[in-house]
Amino acid sequence: MTSTPYQGMPMAGTMPLMEYNSYASLLNKANLLFDNNLDSMTVDWSLEERECRRRLVQFWRRHENNNILCTFKGVAAADRVPNSIVVSCIYWEDKQDFFITSVDCIYLLESLIAVRFTVEEKNRIRRNLEGFRPLT
Numbered sequence: 001m002t003s004t005p006y007q008g009m010p011m012a013g014t015m016p017l018m019e020y021n022s023y024a025s026l027l028n029k030a031n032l033l034f035d036n037n038l039d040s041m042t043v044d045w046s047l048e049e050r051e052c053r054r055r056l057v058q059f060w061r062r063h064e065n066n067n068i069l070c071t072f073k074g075v076a077a078a079d080r081v082p083n084s085i086v087v088s089c090i091y092w093e094d095k096q097d098f099f100i101t102s103v104d105c106i107y108l109l110e111s112l113i114a115v116r117f118t119v120e121e122k123n124r125i126r127r128n129l130e131g132f133r134p135l136t
Contacts, residue, residue: 030113031067041074041089042098048076053093059085061112070112085111102126 041057049055058075061068080086087104091097100108106122117125 029066032070032112033067034070034072036072038072041072042091045074045091046076049074050091053091055089055091056080056086057089059087059108059112061085061114068112102129105129 041055045055055074056077057072058080059070059072061070063069074089075086085108087100087108090099090101092099102125106117106125109125110116
């Protein structure tokens with residue numbers, strides 16, 4: 001499928017395609033709410049998680065009005081449900097801290113708001129994440 005720039009005057013109440021942001025209405029209206037503190041995923045790791053220096057964190061979402069309500073918990077690899085929303089919480093021993101990759105961060109956001117971002121939008125998100133001073 002290809003698109004061409006809008007050549008004529010926009011109809012009343014519309015804007016030219018060149019200015020249209022398909023996510024603007026969604027992101028301006030949605031509230032992403034977590035039912036627990038994400039820092040809770042950094043404590044009480046199993047022996048296997050400590051040895052692997054990685055915890056799988058599974059997320060669930062439900063949509064109520066303008067709110068996307070998220071729950072999450074650590075899961076063992078064997079208990080992971082296929083096609084579920086799962087990211088890795090990684091323990092970096094040298095830094096004595098926990099991390100999530102930018103790839104997982106973008107995947108999680110896409111999954112929770114049920115939208116797939118373009119490469120350009122993913123790059124913009126990565127630039128915004130640079131404010132957190134990534135280490136790699």
